[in-house]
Amino acid sequence: MPTFNSHGTNLYYEDTGEGIPLLLLHGLTSNHAMFYQEIDAFKGQYRVIAPDARGHGKSDKPEHYTLEDHVQDVIALLNHLELVSIYLIGVSMGSYIAQGVAIEESDRVKKLVLVSTKSHGEQSSMAELYSRHADEMQGLSMIDKLSYASKYMFYNQTAVGKWLHETAKVSGQLTLHEQAIASDALIGFDFRTKLCDVRAETLVISGTYDGLNPPDYGEETAIMIPNAIFMEFKWSGHAPNVEQPDLFKEIVNNFLDESSKK
Template sequence: MTTFQSNDVSLVYEEFGEGEPLVLLHGLTGNRHMFDQDVQVLKKYFRTIVLDARGHGDSDKPSSYTLNDHVGDVLNLLDHLEIEETYLIGVSMGSYIAQGVAIASPERVKKLVLVATKSEGKTSSMEALFEKYADELKGLTFSQKVLKVSPYMFHDLTAVGQWSKEAAEKGTPLTVEQITAANKALEGFDFTQDLYRVTAKTLVISGDHDELNPTELGRETARLIPITTFVEFKQSGHAPNVEQHLLFLDFVLEFLDVK
């Protein structure tokens, strides 16, 4: 792994393969190892770059930060690597960061893939899910609540559980305080008035079993971006890239014009 400085925060990234650059952005409380399986394929065609977001994985964990900080970190990484234009894939939180990058510097994103996404976070997806199933969650801790609502978030719990376990074992575990800071960074974002600025051809993928970021939120995001294809995976929840991994790779490789 390699580190670079982004506004006095040390961030960890790794590179695999050669060719045009492709940056992968992971979800909330995750790390770069969430993409280990994807990297094995993508590195055959692209200079594939995975980043531990600030507050996550092996990167520094400030006590507070914002979504704008995440966006700035990706742009600083591109500067650090002297990349003028990149393909960009973001999953869940990573998709919010990717939207921010494509809005702030549209000329730097060649194509954009948004997975399990939404275009605004005026209310927390997880808190909304907790509220929906409040009667089932009374008296539980945060971790217990997350476990309890997992069947409403994912379709293939076995695949997601194994994937999450493997990624967690390779990364640095987060404390309760670090998880709280990571969640707070996403409070109140709203890209709905700015997505028209995105010039990159975009692929939006949602899972029809995802109650965290339901498909209608993915459709709305797609509607707001000028050049977009929306795809709904029928056997996936909040992790289409894991729950239907081969289908996900097929769509992504075709979208990125891999021959």
């Protein structure tokens, strides 16, 4: 089981394929297993590396950590694997981490894909969603809230349900306590004044029906990154890579593939 140590925390990662290193950074309370479709699609052309963030998956679960810890963990992984340059895809929380890495390691990150993203937040997007619909969810348990909120998060519920089922086969769920710690790590981050330092070619993808990080958030992020491209998937919510997988793979493949531009 491949692991590395980042500032005293043991972190797990998957590493498969050959070629340009392509890092995949997962969303809040998830883990590398959420990328089972992307790993299969990209491993024939890239060296695909998918870590479990601290507090998630098979990695250690400290009682407290921050978004900056996540950023430094990815940088530690790059150093551990002695990677000089990378392509980077981040989804939701993974896209926040990816922004921090692309800012701090601007010479290393050559291409950047931010999916269902935002550039700042006073709290996690899920906490914001619960707050917006507090009256509707009054009296619901945390698990019931999550189930109820899905209609505000996704457009293609069938595809997302199948994806969650397949992911759950190979990964355990976080406890409610662990979920709360993970959510608290995203309180009060803001990359807006630093996104101008990103040098990577950047693609930002949002879903029209995303009630967690609406397209306006993604477009705002793209505007602040030099020469970034913004795309809105019309039949997706918070998981464009799952809800419109063929379109996602085609768009991302074309964006990453240097030969397609010659």
